[in-house]
Amino acid sequence: MLDRYLLRYFLAVVDQGNFSRAAAHCNVSQPTLSVGIAKLERTLGTPLFVRTNQRVELTEAGSRFLVHARRIEREFNLAIGSMSPTDHPPSLRLGVLGSVPSVLVAQAVAAARPMKHYRFELIFGSERELTSHLAKGRIDIALTLVQRGGERFLEKPVCTEGYALAMPADHPLAGQESIAAEELANEVMIVRRHCEALSDTSRHFTERGVRPHFALRSTDDDRVLNLIAAGLGITVMPLCYRRDGVARPLLAGFDLKRTVGWAASAEAEHLLNAPPPLFLAIEQRLADRGTGFPGPI
Incomplete structure (x- = not known):
């Protein structure tokens, strides 16, 4: 025993x-x-x-x-x-990837009001942090990157999207559909330090001889977007990010994509098979953002 x-x-x-x-x-x-x-x-x-x-x-x-x-x-x-005798509703602990726009999650929470039906907890983190939380039972399910070759958790893809530049809407190049890295050689850039594509982005620029000055290094995408709109610099972000005053032209030759979806332990499989309204609201808002083509569900 x-x-x-x-x-x-x-x-x-x-x-x-x-x-x-x-x-x-x-x-x-x-x-x-x-x-x-x-x-x-x-x-x-x-x-x-x-x-x-x-x-x-x-x-x-x-x-x-x-x-x-x-x-x-x-x-x-x-x-x-x-x-234990209690009047508490069931718990729902949701982890969300830090590079998913928080405004989408906030809109879904406002629409679904999970707090009325669950003892709800929302945790933002990196892909590695969410994987650790799932493994240790600290969260029930995560909205994170999926189809990365792991078989540790059950997965349900939601959408696949690419990356694009984010630059001030009044930038001289903002009207172009696609911009080559070489055209940005003299531009000031912003580094999104938490981005899963950071190493690929850096390699794309350095292989083309572009080594810009960095005006900001941040893990806060709302701050990044606000400062781009203010004219501070340019960065590369997933296509789901939008803001007034920020243009999203493509970065020529940068074809990296990511698939965002649900990852859950076997004990939380019911959340994949019968998703609560909050999950459906998040999925709808990801689709409404035009994040690319739907993943196989």
Whole structure:
């Protein structure tokens, strides 16, 4: 029989990265936690971690056990929650990729009002952060990049879109349908530091001998759009971004695309099969933005 505290120790080591932080997370001493992990390994009959002076890594058996340990911990928490008398509605924890326009999500929230039906939590993050949150059960589902070759989560594509320049509407080149990188050699640029296409964008310009001055480096796309409209500089953004005062001509030869969709653990498959109104509202607004052609759904 596996004691739950041993599972908690195991998950803490995985999530915290080493034994000392895991012990602090569990409010026990490091020797106590180490004894617990050793007991768990004896019970299972196999080592779960490879220990070095620098780091702790899962063995192959540990990786297999992790899937079951996450599921057991989630089911235990759900069982405890279901036994507690409460008037609270069901929870819905939604993760959203930081490079999805927040205005689209805000409009969908205003239309669907998920707060009336759920204990709703909204978390913005990078692709890596959302993947981590899903794996650790911190969110139920994520609106993120999909079709990237992983098989860790269930996926449902929503739309596929490309990237384009974003420049002041009164810029002399703003009326062109497509602009070559070489035409921007003397322009001031803005870096969207959180963009999943950042390395591809940088390579596209440097391969063409364009090394511009950067007036701003930001992870806030609303700020970026406002400052582009103010004339501060030019950047590359997904096509779903729009703002008055900002033109969106194509960047010649830059054909990179991304697919945005839902990613969920097996436990949240029902959210893909019977999406709540909020999800449908988000999908509709992505489509209304003309983000490209619909992905296979």
